[in-house]
Amino acid sequence: MRFIKPDINIDFVGRKKIAFLLSFACIAISFLSLIIHKGPRLGIDFAGGTLVQIKFTSPVRIDDIKSGLGNIGLGKSSVQQFGQQIDNEFLIRTEASYRGDEGFTTEIKKALQSFTEGEVEIRRVEMVGPQVGEDLRKKALFAMFYALLFITIYISGRFELKWILSGVVAAALIGAVYIFNLFNVSIPFLIGAALIVTLVIFWFLELKYAMGAIVALIHDVIITIGIFSLMDIEFTLPIIAALLTIIGYSLNDTIIVFDRIRENSRRYHKKPLAFIVNRSINETLGRTVLTSLTTLMVVVTLFMLGGGIIHDFAFALIIGVAVGTYSSIYVASPILLAWQNRGKK
Amino acid sequence: MKNFSWKLILVFAVIVAAVVYVLPTFEPGLWPHKQINLGLDLQGGMHLVLEVDTAKAVEGQVERIAQEIRDQLRKERLRKVSLNRIDGNKISATVQDPQILEKFNALLKNDFDFLKRTPRTEGGTSIIILEIPESEAENTKKLAVDQALETIRNRIDQFGVAEPDIRRQGEKRILIQLPGIKDPERAKDLIGRTALLEFKLVDDTLDVNAAVKGNVPAGREVLYRVEEDTDTGKVTKLPFLLKKRTLLTGANLTNARVDFDQFNIPFVSINFDKKGARDFERITGDNVNKRLAIVLDDTVASAPVIQEKIAGGQARITGDFTLDEAKDLAIVLRAGALPAPVNILEERTVGPSLGADSIRKGLISMLIGGILVVLFMIVYYKGAGIIADVALILNIILIAGGLAAAKATLTLPGIAGIILTIGMAVDANVIIFERIREELALGRTARAAVDAGYKRATLTILDANVTTLIAAVVLFQFGTGAVKGFAVTLSLGVIASLFTSLVLSRLIFDYILGGRKVKTLSI
Numbered sequence: 001m002r003f004i005k006p007d008i009n010i011d012f013v014g015r016k017k018i019a020f021l022l023s024f025a026c027i028a029i030s031f032l033s034l035i036i037h038k039g040p041r042l043g044i045d046f047a048g049g050t051l052v053q054i055k056f057t058s059p060v061r062i063d064d065i066k067s068g069l070g071n072i073g074l075g076k077s078s079v080q081q082f083g084q085q086i087d088n089e090f091l092i093r094t095e096a097s098y099r100g101d102e103g104f105t106t107e108i109k110k111a112l113q114s115f116t117e118g119e120v121e122i123r124r125v126e127m128v129g130p131q132v133g134e135d136l137r138k139k140a141l142f143a144m145f146y147a148l149l150f151i152t153i154y155i156s157g158r159f160e161l162k163w164i165l166s167g168v169v170a171a172a173l174i175g176a177v178y179i180f181n182l183f184n185v186s187i188p189f190l191i192g193a194a195l196i197v198t199l200v201i202f203w204f205l206e207l208k209y210a211m212g213a214i215v216a217l218i219h220d221v222i223i224t225i226g227i228f229s230l231m232d233i234e235f236t237l238p239i240i241a242a243l244l245t246i247i248g249y250s251l252n253d254t255i256i257v258f259d260r261i262r263e264n265s266r267r268y269h270k271k272p273l274a275f276i277v278n279r280s281i282n283e284t285l286g287r288t289v290l291t292s293l294t295t296l297m298v299v300v301t302l303f304m305l306g307g308g309i310i311h312d313f314a315f316a317l318i319i320g321v322a323v324g325t326y327s328s329i330y331v332a333s334p335i336l337l338a339w340q341n342r343g344k345k
Numbered sequence: 346m347k348n349f350s351w352k353l354i355l356v357f358a359v360i361v362a363a364v365v366y367v368l369p370t371f372e373p374g375l376w377p378h379k380q381i382n383l384g385l386d387l388q389g390g391m392h393l394v395l396e397v398d399t400a401k402a403v404e405g406q407v408e409r410i411a412q413e414i415r416d417q418l419r420k421e422r423l424r425k426v427s428l429n430r431i432d433g434n435k436i437s438a439t440v441q442d443p444q445i446l447e448k449f450n451a452l453l454k455n456d457f458d459f460l461k462r463t464p465r466t467e468g469g470t471s472i473i474i475l476e477i478p479e480s481e482a483e484n485t486k487k488l489a490v491d492q493a494l495e496t497i498r499n500r501i502d503q504f505g506v507a508e509p510d511i512r513r514q515g516e517k518r519i520l521i522q523l524p525g526i527k528d529p530e531r532a533k534d535l536i537g538r539t540a541l542l543e544f545k546l547v548d549d550t551l552d553v554n555a556a557v558k559g560n561v562p563a564g565r566e567v568l569y570r571v572e573e574d575t576d577t578g579k580v581t582k583l584p585f586l587l588k589k590r591t592l593l594t595g596a597n598l599t600n601a602r603v604d605f606d607q608f609n610i611p612f613v614s615i616n617f618d619k620k621g622a623r624d625f626e627r628i629t630g631d632n633v634n635k636r637l638a639i640v641l642d643d644t645v646a647s648a649p650v651i652q653e654k655i656a657g658g659q660a661r662i663t664g665d666f667t668l669d670e671a672k673d674l675a676i677v678l679r680a681g682a683l684p685a686p687v688n689i690l691e692e693r694t695v696g697p698s699l700g701a702d703s704i705r706k707g708l709i710s711m712l713i714g715g716i717l718v719v720l721f722m723i724v725y726y727k728g729a730g731i732i733a734d735v736a737l738i739l740n741i742i743l744i745a746g747g748l749a750a751a752k753a754t755l756t757l758p759g760i761a762g763i764i765l766t767i768g769m770a771v772d773a774n775v776i777i778f779e780r781i782r783e784e785l786a787l788g789r790t791a792r793a794a795v796d797a798g799y800k801r802a803t804l805t806i807l808d809a810n811v812t813t814l815i816a817a818v819v820l821f822q823f824g825t826g827a828v829k830g831f832a833v834t835l836s837l838g839v840i841a842s843l844f845t846s847l848v849l850s851r852l853i854f855d856y857i858l859g860g861r862k863v864k865t866l867s868i
Binding site for chain 1: 699714764819825
């Protein structure tokens with residue numbers, strides 16, 4: 001059985017302008033959404049606060065819960081349905097990181113018990129104080145930063161097969177970060193600066209494969225964050241884990257295509273690069289689609305059956321895998337071409 | 346063929362090792378290796394991060410030093426030196442008389458030379474600021490955290506939790522993991538309470554109501570007794586005017602246990618050590634007919650009238666205790682007071698029913714996702730698909746074996762990591778199979794196509810997995826709790842899938858192609 005015929009020949013390269021426009025539009029929308037929402041919506045892991053998951057044995061209206069909470073001074077908390085409607089499960093979220101020392105959940109239970117005949121079960125309590133929230137925020141950003149750093153070093157060494165150069169890149173990058181760090185800048189800024197430095201280094205050292213791969217990577221992460229922002233989904237620790245996985249995974253497809261481009265460059269060295277790139281994408285299309293398909297199969301299963309706690313995590317992976325596949329075809333390779341064309345002009 | 350048998354032994358050894366590690370999880374007690382650890386999010390339990398308020402420990406130490414100086418002054422009959430604690434951890438001494446100042450200075454030099462002294466005069470009045478040196482304060486802080494850790498460990502041990510994990514985190518934080526805890530509120534109360542027991546005299550000669558209004562006389566303080574009406578839930582606060590001086594503390598206890606009075610109401614009976622018993626006898630002997638307040642964490646538990654001198658070193662703490670409250674109080678008194686208050690910085694509690702739900706849903710997703718992938722591979726690659734499926738199933742066994750061998754903890758994101766690996770593990774085989782198909786299309790023989798396919802795909806597969814591994818390792822380094830579990834299963838999955846695709850499935854191909862001359866390949 002075959003989905004993709006071996007002699008398939010789609011003109012991917014010819015449509016690169018449309019793809020670029022689409023990518024730009026997606027990135028612009030992502031940024032726009034982030035600006036309108038004043039940054040990503042942070043869950044209690046990062047913003048601090050308290051989250052209580054409760055389950056009722058009989059149906060309950062959200063308004064009742066809210067008024068019940070109002071009686072104990074928690075009127076401002078957000079209440080939302082969790083999982084399926086028949087589960088009668090709800091998430092209560094308050095900004096206050098902690099109230100008093102004892103009896104917080106007992107109090108909530110008492111307040112909610114008053115208007116329902118059935119049982120109230122407190123299934124989960126998560127409280128993160130502002131200090132811990134800040135620590136976790138820092139940790140998450142550092143994790144993103146280091147993942148990008150190591151992967152950059154690996155790509156620049158591996159794709160270009162110039163490990164000494166990759167050492168130079170690493171040294172330059174670490175030096176740049178060290179200097180920025182002296183100015184005591186915030187971590188998001190540090191990550192941004194490190195990325196720009198990376199791209200500039202790649203540019204001057206003419207590491208075109210590495211450039212394509214990193215741009216595709218940034219593209220995937222920005223769009224995933226953008227979609228989360230658009231859909232108003234919270235950023236929690238597992239979501240950061242998903243983003244990091246996407247960073248690692250979205251490179252898989254890019255590596256497959258790039259390896260083939262290099263192989264084909266030797267075989268068809270007289271043909272223009274546009275031909276080689278297009279041929280390579282077509283030759284590896286079966287692989288690219290199939291590997292993403294099997295991964296999507298399991299993440300979609302996880303999304304549908306894994307339950308509420310893992311829901312958003314699975315969703316992030318779905319987007320990441322989908323966007324990652326698209327970018328390995330339409331972002332990474334065309335950047336390689338754009339680079340080559342620039343050299344000719 | 347020699348090469349072939351060498352690989353066979355390796356594969357066999359790895360599989361056997363994995364099975365050996367995994368089996369106790371399904372058949373406990375089969376041989377002495379532990380089951381795979383389940384994270385708190387799967388088995389239910391409480392995760393707490395506490396911060397010891399070390400600044401308070403230093404303040405307490407300074408307060409004790411001030412008390413020692415006062416005692417010394419009384420002994421040497423030096424009057425008119427007023428000592429006050431300022432800025433939390435400094436003592437300000439004000440002296441009017443130059444003669445007394447001279448003696449006071451001598452006293453400080455003799456007995457309290459470790460204190461840093463900064464004298465100044467203000468309109469004829471000498472003020473000396475006394476400070477404990479920085480290194481001493483640091484030491485106190487460190488000790489406070491150590492002691493808090495020890496005390497909390499004692500309390501939890503006595504409370505009875507199976508396999509608690511209590512450890513220091515960073516400079517002044519304590520991480521506590523209590524799996525399978527039934528009453529998280531009670532545990533939290535038991536852990537977080539300072540449990541400072543103090544005995545102070547009630548001053549009935551002065552008007553408590555005036556003091557409540559804000560006019561507290563020197564050397565006195567107002568503390569309250571809190572009473573809750575069990576029927577109406579109404580809380581009343583009864584004020585007491587106490588002499589600030591602490592006569593005796595819980596540090597002099599040897600034991601505390603729950604007892605019942607003739608009405609079957611629980612109280613806590615305490616035993617003093619030798620010094621405590623002697624002091625208690627003297628205090629009660631000196632203050633017959635006065636009231637002695639038993640103060641617990643700045644709340645008056647009770648304030649009975651001393652009827653007579655009490656010898657023998659026994660006392661009882663009464664109050665409106667429920668049995669659980671009395672039990673918990675006995676535990677915290679036995680384990681000792683925390684050297685400084687602790688604050689809860691982070692709490693994550695998962696009820697057992699939610700944990701069981703998560704396990705069930707995780708396993709169902711794993712099963713369905715796995716079946717989908719297995720079926721897909723067979724439909725798409727036929728015979729070769731079966732090889733990939735065998736590799737996949739083995740992959741999962743290897744991950745489980747790795748989890749057990751590394752004594753890692755399986756969390757819900759960890760299960761998600763395994764599920765993700767199921768999708769990613771076949772990727773390597775897809776890459777190889779597609780390459781083999783390509784080589785076959787070029788007209789190579791089955792044998793040559795398989796050889797070329799593996800040869801060319803190996804590097805690509807290594808690369809693709811290394812990048813995922815980098816992400817997983819970084820995640821492991823920075824992740825906490827549940828997320829760490831994801832990093833573990835993802836890393837194990839990546840390594841296992843490299844092994845199964847590059848070594849195991851290759852071996853199966855070699856076996857099929859080895860014996861007879863195979864013309865066609867089912868791929």
